[in-house]
Amino acid sequence: MNIKNIRADFPILAQSIQERPLIYFDNAATSQKPQVVIDAITHYYTHLNSNVHRGAHTLAERATIAFERTRETARAFINAASVQEVIFVKGTTEGINLVAQSFGTHSIEQGDEILISEMEHHSNIVPWQILAERKGAILKVIPVSDEGELDMEAFDKLLTEKCKMLAIVHVSNALGTHNPVKQMIQKAHAVGAKVLVDGAQSSPHFEIDVQDLDCDFYTFSAHKVYGPTGIGILYGKKEILDELPPYMGGGEMIKEVTFAKTSYNELPYKFEAGTPNIGDAVAFHHAMEYVNQIGKKNIATHEEELLRYGTEKLSNIEGLTIIGRAKEKASVISFIVKGVHHYDIGMLLDSKGIAVRTGHHCTQPLMSRFGIDGTVRASFAVYNEKEEIDMFAKELAQTIDMLR
Ligand code: PMP
Numbered sequence: 001m002n003i004k005n006i007r008a009d010f011p012i013l014a015q016s017i018q019e020r021p022l023i024y025f026d027n028a029a030t031s032q033k034p035q036v037v038i039d040a041i042t043h044y045y046t047h048l049n050s051n052v053h054r055g056a057h058t059l060a061e062r063a064t065i066a067f068e069r070t071r072e073t074a075r076a077f078i079n080a081a082s083v084q085e086v087i088f089v090k091g092t093t094e095g096i097n098l099v100a101q102s103f104g105t106h107s108i109e110q111g112d113e114i115l116i117s118e119m120e121h122h123s124n125i126v127p128w129q130i131l132a133e134r135k136g137a138i139l140k141v142i143p144v145s146d147e148g149e150l151d152m153e154a155f156d157k158l159l160t161e162k163c164k165m166l167a168i169v170h171v172s173n174a175l176g177t178h179n180p181v182k183q184m185i186q187k188a189h190a191v192g193a194k195v196l197v198d199g200a201q202s203s204p205h206f207e208i209d210v211q212d213l214d215c216d217f218y219t220f221s222a223h224k225v226y227g228p229t230g231i232g233i234l235y236g237k238k239e240i241l242d243e244l245p246p247y248m249g250g251g252e253m254i255k256e257v258t259f260a261k262t263s264y265n266e267l268p269y270k271f272e273a274g275t276p277n278i279g280d281a282v283a284f285h286h287a288m289e290y291v292n293q294i295g296k297k298n299i300a301t302h303e304e305e306l307l308r309y310g311t312e313k314l315s316n317i318e319g320l321t322i323i324g325r326a327k328e329k330a331s332v333i334s335f336i337v338k339g340v341h342h343y344d345i346g347m348l349l350d351s352k353g354i355a356v357r358t359g360h361h362c363t364q365p366l367m368s369r370f371g372i373d374g375t376v377r378a379s380f381a382v383y384n385e386k387e388e389i390d391m392f393a394k395e396l397a398q399t400i401d402m403l404r
Helices: 003-008 035-048 058-078 092-107 126-135 152-158 181-190 238-243 278-294 296-315 342-350 364-369 386-403
Strands: 086-089 113-117 138-142 163-169 194-198 217-221 232-236 254-257 262-264 320-323 332-337 357-359 375-379
Touching (some): 035 278, 058 086, 058 232, 058 278, 086 092, 092 126, 092 163, 092 194, 092 217, 092 232, 152 181, 278 296, 296 320, 296 332, 332 342, 342 357, 342 375
Parallel strands (some): 113 163, 163 194, 194 217
Antiparallel strands (some): 217 232, 320 332, 332 375, 357 375
C-alpha cells in the first residue's frame, strides 16, 4: 500500500492551513473524500439528476439504477443477505432514531429494559431515553473500566429476561475501544433481546459482516467512510423489519393510500419516505468501492501501526495521560494533559496546521465517568503517515511547554 499515492487521491490534503501543510487527525469526526467521490457528485448533477423510482423517463431510470447500485454495494460492504435489509438514512443518528421509534413503538412495553453502555455517543443514548420516557421503560447502563473497556461481568448481571434491546457501540469514538459485540449479541439473544450495533466508528476501519455478527440492526454514516455527508445505512433483519411499523409517512413508503386506510410499500421502501438524498447516495458507491480497492485489511493494518506508533510517541510526553487503553482499539488516541486545558491545546495545534478534536466528543456521561470535561483526540485514517505523527508529537510537546 503506497500512502503517497493514496494521499494524492484526496485533494484537500494538499492544502496549507495557517501556512503549514495540513495534518488532518480529526477522522473520527469525518474523513476526507477522494477525488472519485467528489467527481461522482458533480457527475450526478451534471448528467443524471432526476427523482428516483417514479419517473417514466430515461433520466429517472438512470438515477434509479445509480441509486440502487449503491444499495447493492452497501449490502455487500456489510454482507447483508438481501438489499431489502438495507435502508438509506441520513446517517447513524437517523438509523438509531428510526429503530428507537419504530421498534420502540412495536416492541417496548412499560417496565421493559433497554441496555446501553457508559461509552455510548449521545446519539445512542438520547433516542433510548426519549423512548423510555414515552413507554415507561427502564434504561440500564453497562459500566466502563479505567482502561476504557466494557465491564463484561456487569454486563452479564445487567442482561436479564426483561431486556428487549441492547444498543451498543462497536467502536468508541472517544476511546477507540473495539467492543466484543459478537459475544454480546449471542448473550442478548439468549435472553430474547434484540441488538442494535452503532457502527459509525467500526465501518471505516474493520470488515463488517452483519450475518456473522448476527446483529438485528447495524447502522453507519457514509461521511466517516470517505463518502459524502447526509447519507448512511441502516441494516435490519428482514423478518424484524417486516413486522415493524413505518418511521415516517409520505411518498415512496406507501402501496396504496385512501382516506380510510393506507397500506405500506415493501422493504426497504417502507422506511424511505420522501425524496432521498440521491446525489450523495450515488457518490457513496464510489467511496465504498475506493475502500474495497485498498482493502479493509490493509487499512486496518496501516492504522494499527499508526496507533501503535502514536501511542508510543505520546506516552513519552510528560504529564500526558491517554484516556482509553483497551487491548482492542481502533486508531483513536484521546488524551488529557495535567494543568493544561484541552481546548487551548487544540487552538495552538490548529495554528500549526494540525486538526484534532477537543471536548466531550458527544459522550458527556463517559467524560463524567473519567472525572474530566473533555480530551484532545487524534484519530487516524488510511492517508495518515508516521511523519505526520512525528510532527504532531513535536508540536504538541512544544505547545504543552508553552501553555505550562
Ligand atoms: N455514534 C458514534 C460512535 C459516532 O462516532 C458518531 C459520530 N461522531 C455517531 C454515532 C453519529 O453519527 P452521525 O453524526 O454521522 O449521525
